[in-house]
Amino acid sequence: MDMILGHYNYWMVIIIMMAGFYTVISRGNLVKKIVGLNIFQVSVFLLYISIGNVKGGATPIIEKGVDLYSNPLPHVLILTAIVVGVATTALGLALVVRIKEAYGTIEEDDIHNQDQSL
Amino acid sequence: MIDNIVDITLLSFLVILALAIIRMRSLFAVVMLFSGFSFLSAGLFVVMDAADVAFTEAAVGAGISSVLMLATLALTYSSKNADKEEKPTTHKPWLPLSVVVITGALLIYGTYDLPSFGDPEAPSQLHVAPYYLENSMPETGVPNVVTAVLASYRGFDTLGEVTVIFTAGIAVLLLIGGRRRVKPNVKKNGGDREA
Numbered sequence: 037m038d039m040i041l042g043h044y045n046y047w048m049v050i051i052i053m054m055a056g057f058y059t060v061i062s063r064g065n066l067v068k069k070i071v072g073l074n075i076f077q078v079s080v081f082l083l084y085i086s087i088g089n090v091k092g093g094a095t096p097i098i099e100k101g102v103d104l105y106s107n108p109l110p111h112v113l114i115l116t117a118i119v120v121g122v123a124t125t126a127l128g129l130a131l132v133v134r135i136k137e138a139y140g141t142i143e144e145d146d147i148h149n150q151d152q153s154l
Numbered sequence: 155m156i157d158n159i160v161d162i163t164l165l166s167f168l169v170i171l172a173l174a175i176i177r178m179r180s181l182f183a184v185v186m187l188f189s190g191f192s193f194l195s196a197g198l199f200v201v202m203d204a205a206d207v208a209f210t211e212a213a214v215g216a217g218i219s220s221v222l223m224l225a226t227l228a229l230t231y232s233s234k235n236a237d238k239e240e241k242p243t244t245h246k247p248w249l250p251l252s253v254v255v256i257t258g259a260l261l262i263y264g265t266y267d268l269p270s271f272g273d274p275e276a277p278s279q280l281h282v283a284p285y286y287l288e289n290s291m292p293e294t295g296v297p298n299v300v301t302a303v304l305a306s307y308r309g310f311d312t313l314g315e316v317t318v319i320f321t322a323g324i325a326v327l328l329l330i331g332g333r334r335r336v337k338p339n340v341k342k343n344g345g346d347r348e349a
Contacts (some may be wrong), residue, residue, distance in 0.1 A: 041158060042270025047262055048165040052256040055172035062250035063238035067181055067226060069315040072187050074219060075172050078195050081207070082168075089202045090279060091272030096299040098291045101162070101271060106203035107283040108299040116315050118210045123186070123322035125219050129226040136230040143241050 045086040053079035064144035066132045070125060077121045084110040084117075157201060164198045179232075181238040185223045191218035208301045 056079060059072025088110030096108035131144055139147050171191045178184050181233035192215040231238045269276035286299055286307070296302040304312055 037253075038270065042273070043265050043268070044162060045165065045271045046169075046265040046268060048169055050258055050261045051169050052172045053261070054254045055169070055176055057257065058250055059176055061253065062247055063176075063240070064243055064245065065181065066214050066223050067223065068184060068231070068240055069182055071175060071223065074188060075175065075177050075191065078192065078215070081211070082165075085204045085207060086203045086271055087200055087276075087278055088204070090274050092286065093203055093274070095205045096287065097327070098287075098297045098299065099314045105287050105299070105345060107279055108286060108303060109283055110278075111194075111204045111300045111304045112308065114204070114207050115210055117299070118207070118214055119315060120318050122214050122218055122222075123209075123319045126222055127322050127329075129222050130329040132226055133229050134329050137271065141231050145241070145244055 046083070049072065049079050049083045049086065052082070066135065066142040067129075072130045073128070074121070074125060076154070077117075081114045081117065084114050155275070160201050164201065168194055168198070173295060179239050179242075181227055181240055185220055187226065188223070189216050190222040192219065206298070249309075 053076055056072045056075030056077075057074065060069050063069055063072065087108035090104060090106045093104045093106040094102045096105045096111070098105075135147065136142050139150055141147060168191060170235065171187055171194065175184055175187050175191070175339060178187065196208045199205075199211060221274040227238055270279075273279075286303055290299045290302040290307075291297060294302045294306045296306065
């Protein structure tokens with residue numbers, strides 16, 4: 037029981053991660069691929085925050101009378117990662133718009149058919 | 155105990171939403187579900203004591219990302235196709251499914267060596283984190299340790315982050331900014347006919 041409660045977070049995070057990964061590698065629509073990439077990203081954030089959590093700890097804002105806090109360092113890393121993640125999402129979506137203008141479609145199969153690359 | 159129940163419920167909702175996003179064909183619904191997914195994960199961050207991360211995820215992850223995706227859908231699908239449906243996939247799902255299952259199984263095998271969730275004796279809790287918790291208040295005068303590390307101890311990293319965002323902004327502008335809209339292939343077809 038302890039094993040299940042102690043690792044439930046990690047397992048669920050991995051399932052979410054694999055759901056995002058599956059969307060990226062199996063779907064042909066480029067917007068949906070980017071949504072999958074974002075799901076993958078959020079799962080990594082959840083993994084880091086899970087690792088930083090301390091049972092019974094408080095949010096790391098120093099206050100008198102509280103002496104157990106969660107680990108603030110994963111929070112700092114993930115704050116940066118969220119903002120950079122949005123920047124990459126914006127870049128990916130701009131590429132999608134550009135591909136739509138060049139090929140007239142955002143479905144991967146149709147693009148390959150036009151290019152005869154695969 | 156109540157923490158555990160909330161945590162498990164929210165995580166289960168997140169898994170359900172992620173699976174629904176895979177199944178859903180309508181891209182508008184996919185983007186809306188993703189927005190909900192981001193908000194739920196922000197709630198989970200609050201439960202796991204990461205208030206700053208929750209703010210950022212709710213504002214930036216759920217807000218700006220969804221707006222960007224909706225704008226992309228508006229630019230790439232004509233108003234005639236109101237559902238904005240993606241095309242059904244032509245290939246069989248077995249290859250990607252097996253890749254995903256094998257990777258997931260290996261990762262789950264790897265979690266058996268991780269310390270259990272919330273363990274105060276875990277190695278990540280014992281290394282440098284206590285230094286920041288003890289010294290950030292006297293050294294910087296900022297009660298919020300996350301802000302103290304982000305803006306004071308690691309200020310240059312944050313400057314680098316701003317550079318990344320600036321670069322991404324320039325790239326987006328170069329890709330789609332300041333051009334007149336030309337319909338694809340119109341010119342080429344016209345030329346063929348004349349020849």
